[in-house]
Amino acid sequence: MQNIELEYPGYIFRKQFDDEIIKSKKAIVENPADVVSLTNLAHAYINLWCYGFIPHSEAIPNATDAALKALEIDNKSALAHVALGLIKESLWEWGEIENELKLGIELSPYDALAYNWYANYLYATSRFDEAYVMANMAIKFSDDPGYKIGLGAISYFRQDFERLKKEMLDLIAYYPNYAPAYDWLGMAYIQLQEFDNSIEAYEKATSLSGGLAEILGGLGHAYGIAGNEKEAKRVLNKMNDYSQKIYIPPVQIAFVYAGLNDVDNTLRLLERAYSEKSWELIFMRTEPWFQHLHSDPRFESIISRMKFPMNS
Secondary structure: OHHHHHHOOOHHHHHHHHHHHHHHHHHHHHOOOOHHHHHHHHHHHHHHHHOOOOOHHHHHHHHHHHHHHHHHHOOOOHHHHHHHHHHHHHOOOHHHHHHHHHHHHHHOOOOHHHHHHHHHHHHHOOOHHHHHHHHHHHHHHOOOHHHHHHHHHHHHHOOOHHHHHHHHHHHHHHOOOOHHHHHHHHHHHHHOOOHHHHHHHHHHHHHHOOOOHHHHHHHHHHHHHOOOHHHHHHHHHHHHHHHOOOOOOHHHHHHHHHHOOOHHHHHHHHHHHHHHOOHHHHHOOOOHHHHHHOOOHHHHHHHHHHOOOOOO
């Protein structure tokens, strides 16, 4: 186990998804018509991709296979429809996403996960008022702290950073060892130019997550924005070293280059992220860390090729 943890930064965070895959596959072998296990398997693969543990090319074919099998057995499986919506989102098939997510809610109107993922789609497409409604529904039906991260994400992408700061400090008061809350708090502090507080929050998040690469990239960005080039490059070197051994999404390394204002390397990695269909790209239009790139033709080209919905 020790070697595995050293090999995978953030392994303590990843383990829940690996365990679900093992559990679900075993159940499906015993009962191939087990819709719940098929659906759980699909969501586990999607989560591994979203957190950057495995590439799109590995996660999404496995998730698709499981979700379609679940729907073939039971086309009223709410979370199978949600999984299919997320698969469509991962492929940037914008016209087909919303119907699947809404159908998931219709079929299971008290399921927090369905509301959470619909909120995620809505704020990715800049429909923030609708996203707030859906995120609050998720919180209504579950006390899982992850759903409050979803609410905070809306504040972040809407650039209401004081609100995000308050939301994360309130969350930390109840869950003082919850790594994602410190991650998003660090984001708020960066935009509020409270750089020392941001680095402190990110260092805490990195420690609590076991060095999750997504959070490590945020730490490197925070160092860079704060003018601590030496520490930013130390993080960058660590992430590049990791990427020689395991999969690290190019966007997560691009975060550090963006903090160092290295435009060419940031855009080089974003182009790679486009070819790999990295999760974070659906937020790149409203990501404050990339705001300085908006007038660059290379950035505009990526946005254009993603063919976001016209009304977003």
